[in-house]
Structure formats: structure tokens, C-alpha cells
Amino acid sequence: MKRIGIIGWPVEHSLSPVMHNAAFAALGLSDWHYERLPTPKEDLATRIENLIKEGFVGANVTVPHKQAVMPLLNNITLAARGIGAVNTIVIEEGRTEGYNTDSPGFMLDLAAQGVEVAGKRALVLGAGGSAHAVVLGLANGGAHVMVVARRDNAAWELRNAVRRGVSKQLEIEVQPLSALAKVAPTVDLIVNTTPVGMWPNVEESPWPDQVPIPSGVVIYDLIYRPMQTKFMQQAEAAGARAIGGLGMLVYQGAAAFELWTSQQAPADVMRAAALEALK
Structure with a gap:
């Protein structure tokens, strides 16, 4: 199982799991799964460590951790460093790299x-x-x-x-x-x-x-x-x-999806799944 999570506090409202799991299903990526990872500020460092221990291949980062997560990562792209915030993490061979697709x-x-x-x-x-x-x-x-x-x-x-x-x-x-x-x-x-x-x-x-x-x-x-x-x-x-903000959610999510899977994101599927969840 290739696990992806969204780290934030709170994350109950997030549409990202619905959106990404629909995208995985649409592309036949049956061994991929996206889940919520509610994380208060005091648990952020432990959460990042556990991503690696538990075999996650990536994560999204949302409020209030987009800046606080930066010193906890092994590497940060120049674009994310320029922005001063990370919303996407890619994990390869136990190392974490921070991106910003927002x-x-x-x-x-x-x-x-x-x-x-x-x-x-x-x-x-x-x-x-x-x-x-x-x-x-x-x-x-x-x-x-x-x-x-x-x-x-x-x-x-x-x-x-x-x-x-x-x-x-x-x-x-x-x-x-x-x-x-x-x-x-x-x-x-x-x-x-x-x-x-x-x-x-x-x-x-x-x-x-x-x-x-x-x-x-x-x-x-x-x-x-x-x-x-x-x-x-x-x-x-x-x-x-x-x-x-739904369009931004879809576009940033599609960019993150492509970083994790190296496949073109089905943005229309992601948008439809998000809209259905909002009904």
C-alpha cells in the first residue's frame, strides 16, 4: 500500500482525501490510499518522523503547519523556499522533500x-x-x-x-x-x-x-x-x-498528485469528486 496523508489541525473539513482517492481509482492505482492525519502543533515533528517509519510516500500540509514543517524536512525546493511555505511532501528512500503547489x-x-x-x-x-x-x-x-x-x-x-x-x-x-x-x-x-x-x-x-x-x-x-x-x-x-477556492484546491492537488505518482492527474475527476462531497 502506498500511503499519502494530509497533515493539519483540523483536517476533518478537507476534501483532499475524496479528491485524491477518486483520482487513484480513475487511473487504476488500487494500491494507493490518501488519508487524514490530524496533527496538533506539538505533535508535528513526531508526525513527520512517523511518515517515514510507517512507509508513507508523500503528504500534503495544511493550516497551521505550512511554515512550521519546513525545518523538519531534509530538503526544500527553491520555489517553496522562496514562498516560505510547504504544502506538499515527497518521500523517497527515507528522505523528505518539501514543495509548494499552492x-x-x-x-x-x-x-x-x-x-x-x-x-x-x-x-x-x-x-x-x-x-x-x-x-x-x-x-x-x-x-x-x-x-x-x-x-x-x-x-x-x-x-x-x-x-x-x-x-x-x-x-x-x-x-x-x-x-x-x-x-x-x-x-x-x-x-x-x-x-x-x-x-x-x-x-x-x-x-x-x-x-x-x-x-x-x-x-x-x-x-x-x-x-x-x-x-x-x-x-x-x-x-x-x-x-x-475549489479551483485552486483542484489545481494544487493535481500538481501534488503528479509529484507523487509521476502520472498526469485526472483533474476533471478530482473536481467532480470534490463537488459531489460538497453537496
Whole structure:
């Protein structure tokens, strides 16, 4: 049995097992299995050790471990190091290598949705591991990126890490939460990378009610459960276009699948399985 797991806390909401197991079945990979590995912060190092002991061939890493897992791995790709976060692990001959498929997954879905980023202004909410991937993708794609987070120091750390890891020429600035009302009318794209609004806290939103969402903006919420978040509802009520995170989930998952199996991922099967699980 070739085992893959998803490491996070919590992971009960994750659609990755449904998505990947459907992909394995579609390609006749009957000896592959993907499972949930709920892991609190204090157990992360032990979990990584046990992956090797228990014969896993890979894993995904999700909230809140995408940054904390990095020093626990034998090697990290240059792209993942530049992003400052790992969401995919490949295990070969007892050695672990960390990758990041979030950034290409996000950018592929933006392209599929017809959202252009070159020369645009983007506002990113949050400064965690997913934010690192989004900011790098947008900045590399030619966007001017503004980061807003509850903790200013986390936003500055994100900016500095991405610029240090990739290029100091990338256009990334940090704005305080208090500046949302001022900067919102100046942007073309708003991306929520925080878990605020994720099931079961579906009545929450990262966007303050008192700050208008411009009607001409595109908002992208990385959350995919629920498929229509409170933030997306706020955007559509304001006349803005709202996109949920299912496409990014599928594209990043397909990239990880190909790293583990060396086979082309059946992305359509993965999307259908995820949609069925969300019903």
C-alpha cells in the first residue's frame, strides 16, 4: 500500500482525501490510499518522523503547519523556499522533500477564470502560509500587491521573506487593517487567504461590514467549504465578482498528485469528486 496523508489541525473539513482517492481509482492505482492525519502543533515533528517509519510516500500540509514543517524536512525546493511555505511532501528512500503547489494552483485557477494580474493592483488578506504562495504568484505575475493582516509584523515578515527569497524588485507593500477603507477603492483584486468564514464558522467574514467592497473588483476566497462564503456574499451584494477556492484546491492537488505518482492527474475527476462531497 502506498500511503499519502494530509497533515493539519483540523483536517476533518478537507476534501483532499475524496479528491485524491477518486483520482487513484480513475487511473487504476488500487494500491494507493490518501488519508487524514490530524496533527496538533506539538505533535508535528513526531508526525513527520512517523511518515517515514510507517512507509508513507508523500503528504500534503495544511493550516497551521505550512511554515512550521519546513525545518523538519531534509530538503526544500527553491520555489517553496522562496514562498516560505510547504504544502506538499515527497518521500523517497527515507528522505523528505518539501514543495509548494499552492502558488501555481492559485495562478492556474485565476487564468482559468479569465482574471488577469499583470499591471493590476491586488489586496491580500492574511499573512500565513497560503498568503505567502498567493503573494508570490501575484507579484511574479506582474501585480502590485498589498498585504493586510491582523498582525502587522506577520505581514512585514511575509513581504520581506518573499522579496528575499525571490527578488527585491517585486512590488509588495504592507497596509494596516485600519487602511482597508482607503485602499479598497484602488484595487482590482482582493484575495482572502485567512480561514475566517470556513465551515463551521460560516457567518464570519474577513471583511468588515462598514467597509464597502468596490463593484468593479474581483474577490477570490481561498475557502471552498462552504462554496459560497459570507465574504463572497458581501462581494456579490456589492456588485463585485466572487470566486471560491475549489479551483485552486483542484489545481494544487493535481500538481501534488503528479509529484507523487509521476502520472498526469485526472483533474476533471478530482473536481467532480470534490463537488459531489460538497453537496
